[in-house]
Amino acid sequence: MKSSNITTQQILIAENEYWSKGYTVLKGIFSPEDVASWRKECQRLWTLPGLLDDLNLRSEFRRNTSGTCIVDRLDPVVDISPMLLDAVLDARLLDPLEKILRGPLSLLKCKLIRKSPNTGGYAQHQDFLYWRWLDMSADSLCSVGITLYPSNEESGGIEFFPGYHKALLPSADGNPNADFNIEQIDVSTGETPELEPGDALIFHALTPHRSGPNLSSHPRTLLLPSYAVTQQVDLYAKYYMREVARRCNEFVGFENYEMALKAVSDRHVARLGPRKQWNLKPR
Numbered sequence: 101m102k103s104s105n106i107t108t109q110q111i112l113i114a115e116n117e118y119w120s121k122g123y124t125v126l127k128g129i130f131s132p133e134d135v136a137s138w139r140k141e142c143q144r145l146w147t148l149p150g151l152l153d154d155l156n157l158r159s160e161f162r163r164n165t166s167g168t169c170i171v172d173r174l175d176p177v178v179d180i181s182p183m184l185l186d187a188v189l190d191a192r193l194l195d196p197l198e199k200i201l202r203g204p205l206s207l208l209k210c211k212l213i214r215k216s217p218n219t220g221g222y223a224q225h226q227d228f229l230y231w232r233w234l235d236m237s238a239d240s241l242c243s244v245g246i247t248l249y250p251s252n253e254e255s256g257g258i259e260f261f262p263g264y265h266k267a268l269l270p271s272a273d274g275n276p277n278a279d280f281n282i283e284q285i286d287v288s289t290g291e292t293p294e295l296e297p298g299d300a301l302i303f304h305a306l307t308p309h310r311s312g313p314n315l316s317s318h319p320r321t322l323l324l325p326s327y328a329v330t331q332q333v334d335l336y337a338k339y340y341m342r343e344v345a346r347r348c349n350e351f352v353g354f355e356n357y358e359m360a361l362k363a364v365s366d367r368h369v370a371r372l373g374p375r376k377q378w379n380l381k382p383r
């Protein structure tokens with residue numbers, strides 16, 4: 101097993117930064133060889149058959165600047181990629197992360213966001229809003245961005261608002277389930293860390309963040325595992341069992357499929373429309 105090349109001093113600095121700002125970066129914890137094999141793995145994943153199928157619950161779609169719907173992320177992903185599972189459970193990441201979070205970590209979820217050139221970004225949010233059902237303290241929950249290609253303002257890197265990771269911020273209309281109103285924060289304090297392939301970005305579940313479109317010529321790919329400080333070994337299973345049921349119930353990601361259903365209805369409207377009413381006699 102590979103061990104961490106990060107010094108105790110670097111971990112201490114990262115720990116202070118994480119708790120004061122709500123995010124930090126561990127530079128160069130993975131090697132260029134690791135990154136090269138993960139990039140190759142992403143290419144394999146993005147050519148798997150069935151990715152564009154609306155009934156494939158792991159594919160999430162996003163519009164690019166010309167309005168075309170593309171597969172932007174795979175969530176979950178490590179169940180179809182043993183290599184990426186190894187990456188998110190790698191001691192070079194987990195050892196320093198457990199020191200920063202101050203306890204043993206269990207994987208909660210993991211997605212892969214590709215953000216191809218000209219693909220749009222994500223509106224402001226706090227991840228904890230979606231994790232309240234776990235009934236865990238926000239301080240025990242974090243996400244990590246394992247960087248496969250340069251991530252910065254131009255490529256649609258994630259922008260953080262430091263120091264706001266103390267509570268959930270209110271939404272515009274008082275709806276407790278909606279993302280926070282951007283007017284709740286001073287947007288001029290936003291910071292978009294410059295990340296190189298092999299870096300790991302770590303952010304607190306309450307840190308407000310958002311991202312813009314990718315205006316660069318490379319896919320701004322991040323592997324995004326989330327973890328909780330807990331000894332529960334089945335947290336990941338618990339998360340995705342609930343998630344699959346939720347996605348089916350709420351029809352999230354089925355927008356194209358709904359259009360396909362409507363196309364069938366439309367065919368019936370077209371077929372029946374011009375014809376006379378049936379004049380059937382009851383048997």
Ligand SMILES: O=C(O)CCC(=O)C(=O)O
Nearest residue numbers: 213221222256257258311
């Ligand atoms: O990848 C991005 O641009 C944003 C992702 C994000 O905000 C999230 O996963 O919570």
